[in-house]
Amino acid sequence: MRYYDFALAPNPRRVNLFLAEKGLVIDTVEINLRGGGQFEADFRARNPQAMVPCLELDDGSVLGETMAICRYLEVQHPEPNLFGRDAREVGFIEMWNRRAEIEGFLPAADALRNEGERFHGRALAGPRDYPQIPQLVARGKARAAAFLADLDAHLAGREYVAVERFTMADINAWVTVEFAARVRVEPHAEQADLRRWYAALAARPAFKALPPAPPPA
Template sequence: MKLYTFDIAPNPRRLTMFLQYKGIEIDTQQIDLGKLEQFSDSFRAINPDCSVPALELDDGIALVDVVSICLYLESLHPEKPLFGKSDLERAQVVGWMHRLFTSGLMAIADMLRNQGDMFKDRALPGPGNLKQIPELVERGRIRLDQFFARMEEVCAEQDYLVGDALTQADIDLLAVCEFAGWVKVSVPESCTNLHAYLERVRAQLAG
């Protein structure tokens, strides 16, 4: 199998932390989004949606989103599990991954992609052109503030998002908080529980 990714981007970052924590090594090719390599004919043949990460399996099938890639690799490498200890916890982890993506990561993406020349006519990832909507920048900031407030409440009540151990949901929350730096936003200092939680997650990922 072969992984196509761009390590510094937020979705690849989610997968990179998964791989590093579990000690999984995969043949990898960087697809430089800054140079628009995701639109090359060779990469379109692997993922017509022109997004990373993408995991091409030995039979040519490609998995093109973080959730499916992580679940597949988890089945091959069950050591140091990151999808919980039961069917219920696995469902809860996937649920959290979805919520963190839609309410956190996408709020930041709206702020990032709807201003400036870098994403002109590319307000959403993918092969099609879409004009920027400047009003979404402010809405994204409001959504992000609400996201941080909600996660502060959650982290005040529990050490991990699911169960009593680190899961991919915790990795995803860390990735979202890191991604906020791309729009020059930090987790508010008032979110003391969230800050403490993020330090615990970083410490576990560091081993």
């Protein structure tokens, strides 16, 4: 099994926190997304989606998609459980995984990729080129800020996002908040619950061991 990573990018960071919380160490190849490593022939022959992270299994098949990789590894290494132990946990963890991604993470990606030269003609990751749509910058920031506000309200009186213990939903929401800062959407001073939760997670060993995220674009 081999893991294709790029430790600065937000999707791999979700997997990397999952691996560290599980205590898993996997043979890893760094694909330099800033140098176009995902488009080199050797990698694309493995993963035609030209996306990182992905996991090459021992039979040569390649599993893409952050949450698919984590779920695959959760079955192989069930403890500590991060995706839920009963129906209620499974449901609310998935609900918050999805809210973090759809309402916060993807909008932050819209804001990042739809302006500037670096992603010119590359508004979406993957094998196909799409032009930037400048209106997605402001909309992406507004949506990410709305998610932070919702998350702050939700965290009042709560230690963790989905259930009464640390789970994958915390990882997904935390990386979303971290990623939003790259487009200068940050917790407000008065969002005390969001700040408390974010700082508490940042103090966990797995989070402290993560290389720093890139500065704002």
